[in-house]
Every structure is written in structure tokens, then in C-alpha cells.
Amino acid sequence: MSYVIRTHGLTKAFDNKEVVSNLDMNVKQNEIYGFLGPNGAGKTTAMKMIINLLKPTSGEIELFGERLTHSSYNVLKRMGSIIEYPAFYDHLSGKENLELHCEYMGYYSPNSVQNTLEMLGLADTGNKPVRNYSLGMKQRLGLARAVLTKPELLILDEPMNGLDPAGIKHIRDLLKMLCQNSGITILISSHILSEIENIADTIGIIHHGKMLQELTMQEVRNLNLSYVELVAGNLKQAAYLLSEHLQITNFKIIDDKVIRIYDVAMPTQELSKKLVQNDVAIESMSKKSESLEDYFLKLTTEGR
Numbered sequence: 001m002s003y004v005i006r007t008h009g010l011t012k013a014f015d016n017k018e019v020v021s022n023l024d025m026n027v028k029q030n031e032i033y034g035f036l037g038p039n040g041a042g043k044t045t046a047m048k049m050i051i052n053l054l055k056p057t058s059g060e061i062e063l064f065g066e067r068l069t070h071s072s073y074n075v076l077k078r079m080g081s082i083i084e085y086p087a088f089y090d091h092l093s094g095k096e097n098l099e100l101h102c103e104y105m106g107y108y109s110p111n112s113v114q115n116t117l118e119m120l121g122l123a124d125t126g127n128k129p130v131r132n133y134s135l136g137m138k139q140r141l142g143l144a145r146a147v148l149t150k151p152e153l154l155i156l157d158e159p160m161n162g163l164d165p166a167g168i169k170h171i172r173d174l175l176k177m178l179c180q181n182s183g184i185t186i187l188i189s190s191h192i193l194s195e196i197e198n199i200a201d202t203i204g205i206i207h208h209g210k211m212l213q214e215l216t217m218q219e220v221r222n223l224n225l226s227y228v229e230l231v232a233g234n235l236k237q238a239a240y241l242l243s244e245h246l247q248i249t250n251f252k253i254i255d256d257k258v259i260r261i262y263d264v265a266m267p268t269q270e271l272s273k274k275l276v277q278n279d280v281a282i283e284s285m286s287k288k289s290e291s292l293e294d295y296f297l298k299l300t301t302e303g304r
Contacts, residue, residue, distance in 0.1 A: 002029040003062070004153050004185040005050060010059035012045050019045045021209040023059070027187055027202070032179050034200035035189040036296055042209040043189045044084060047157050050187075051081050063153070077105065080151035082159055086142025090131035094122055094141050097130060098148055107149040120144040121170060135162035143171065147178065154178070156188040160195060168192070172199055197292040207300045217292075226289045228261040228268055233281035235259065241278050246271075257283070 005027035012020040020042040027033045037043050048054040050061055052068060061068040063075045088097045098113045117126040120140045125133070133141065139162045146154055154175075160168050176199055178184045190196050196203065197217070204214040232238040235257060242248040242261065251261040261271075272285050 002065075003027060004029050004064055005033075005187060006062040007046075007050070008060045008062075010046065010049060010061060011057045012042075012049060012054060013057045018057075019209050020049070020206075023206070023209070023211050024214075025204055025211065026214065027185060029185055030179065030183050031201040032175060032186045032188065032199050034196035034203040035187060035206065036193065036196065036203055037189075037206035038300055039191075041206045043206060044157055045209075046206070047081075047083055047155055047187070047189065051079060051083065051155055052076060053083065077149075078151055079153045079155060080146035080149065081155040081157075082139075082142045082146050083155070083157045085161070086138060086145065088130045088138065088141065091129055093127045093129055094133065094137075094144075095126040097141065098145055101145050101148060105149050112148060116144045116148045119147075119174065121167075136164060136167055139163060140167070140171075143174075147184075150182070152184060154184055154186045154188075156186065158190055159188065160190055160192050168195060175199055193293040193296055194291065203292070205296060205299055212299055220292060220295060223295070226262075226287065228271065228285060229288050230259045230261060230275075230285050231257050231283040232259065232275070233257070233283065237278075238275060238280045241275060241280060245278065246274060 003026055005025060007023050007025040010020055010023040010025070011018060023046060035043050045054065049056050050063070052072065063072070064078065066072065066075055068075065089100070092100070095113055095117065098116065102108065102113065114123070117123050120143060122137065122140055122144060125137060130138065130141065139159065143156070143159055146156065159171060163171060172195055175186055175188070179186055188196070200217050202214070202216050203220065205212045230238060235253065238259060239251070239253060242251055248261060251259050253259055268285055268287060272282060275282055
């Protein structure tokens with residue numbers, strides 16, 4: 001198995017408080033790796049260390065099989081990144097910003113700037129000053145700059161920020177294409193978990209700076225995440241009946257009307273019948289499967 005990124009005990013502390021703690025991450029070549037965690041979990045700090053913007057307090061980072069050091073310039077040239085909000089020279093046009101990026105990266109390829117602007121849907125705005133760009137356009141321009149020099153590794157911190165649904169779909173399709181057709185490995189963080197679910201091959205869930213779990217999306221799908229969702233008028237009565245009369249203890253009260261029942265042995269029709277016989281007013285009952293968002297919330301809640 002070939003890995004593009006590996007971290008070993010990666011730790012970063014500010015004022016003696018660890019923001020990233022003993023993080024082990026393994027990103028395989030030619031995959032999209034979804035890096036997930038609540039705000040303040042340490043995702044951006046970890047990404048900054050991987051691209052050498054921050055020095056670890058302890059631990060090691062390997063990129064393309066080489067240990068990252070203060071002089072790893074050749075390794076860093078093989079990468080493109082967006083960390084937090086991309087910054088530009090606002091008085092220059094989008095096209096001029098990209099041309100300047102090619103200059104200091106030492107990358108020269110005819111039509112690369114124009115082709116990249118077209119790929120990101122910015123062909124009609126490439127000559128406008130960046131100060132006139134919307135947040136979504138700046139986010140697209142940041143991604144254009146990240147992919148412009150055809151990197152082998154893309155590190156993207158919340159690249160969907162500021163995009164409308166059409167823009168999110170465009171970026172999603174683009175990232176899939178870059179990985180599948182161009183062999184680019186992608187490490188991406190996002191709070192839009194449904195998008196990560198659609199594109200990721202592997203996910204890593206970080207909480208309070210620690211890696212809670214690292215697993216493939218196929219492993220997530222193979223977990224027993226199905227449940228019966230019950231919407232009832234009298235939730236206390238329904239919960240009492242489930243636990244005391246039907247010996248069903250694996251359920252979770254979601255709000256004042258909804259219960260999710262896991263590992264139900266009896267058919268839903270039989271369950272519904274027993275609830276009605278005991279005067280539980282059922283508004284709806286249906287079989288569902290947990291999404292990545294459900295799994296993430298359950299894991300990070302347990303992590304607290």
C-alpha cells in the first residue's frame with residue numbers, strides 16, 4: 001500500500017495546551033480522504049503542519065514516503081492547497097493572480113491559466129479585479145490556484161465555503177475527476193458531511209485534537225447503521241413500552257416526538273401493532289439507514 005501522507009504521533013501545543021494530540025493519519029495514493037471534526041477539533045492546525053506552515057511540537061510527518069523537514073522544498077512543490085480563506089492581490093485580476101502564482105512556482109505551461117479558469121467556471125471573470133469577486137468566486141479562484149500547477153496532492157480546508165448548491169456540485173464533480181482521471185490524491189475537510197459522503201474513499205474523524213477513527217467509506221456502509229424511526233404523540237409512553245414491555249433497550253430519543261430504534265428483531269408491522277394496542281399514537285414509522293452525518297455526530301458525542 002502506497003501512502004502520500006502519514007503522520008506519527010503528530011502533536012501541536014499552544015501555550016502548553018495541545019490542539020492536536022498524538023495524531024496518526026494515513027492517506028493512500030489516489031484517494032479522496034475526508035478529514036472530519038467539529039469546529040476547533042484541530043483539522044486546520046493539522047493541515048497547516050502538513051504543508052509546513054506550522055512546526056509540530058512533537059511527532060513526524062511523511063509526504064510521498066519522505067520525512068518532512070524545514071528544507072523539504074521539492075516535496076512541497078508537488079502539493080497544492082487551500083487553508084482557511086484564500087488570499088489574493090485584490091487589485092490584480094484573477095488571471096494575473098494565477099500568472100503570478102506560476103511565476104513563483106516556476107511553472108510554465110501554455111494556456112494553463114486560461115484552461116484552469118475555464119475548468120473552475122471563471123473564464124468570464126478572469127480579467128476582473130479580485131476585489132470585485134464574491135466569496136464564492138474567491139473560493140473557486142483559490143481552488144484554481146491550488147490545481148493550476150497539476151500537483152500530485154491537494155490539501156483543501158473547507159473548499160465548499162461560500163458556494164451555492166450548483167457551485168458545490170461543480171466542485172464535487174471536479175474533485176472526483178481530478179482524483180479518478182488525473183491521479184491526484186486529495187485531503188479535504190468540510191462541515192458539509194453529505195458532500196464528504198458522496199466523494200470520500202476514506203474518512204478520519206478528529207475530536208479534541210485526537211483521531212477517534214479512521215476507516216474507509218465502505219467500512220462505514222458495512223456497519224449496522226439501520227434503524228426504525230418512530231414519530232409518536234406520547235414519547236414517554238412509547239419509550240416505557242419499548243423498554244419495559246417489549247425488552248427493546250437499544251433506542252435513542254432524538255427530540256420530543258422522535259425515537260430511533262436500533263437492532264429491532266421484530267418486523268415493523270408487528271412493532272407498530274403492539275404500540276397501537278398499548279395506546280401509543282403513531283404519526284409515522286419507517287426503516288432508515290444512518291448517514292455519515294449521523295455516524296459522525298454519534299461518534300463525536302461519545303467522544304465528549
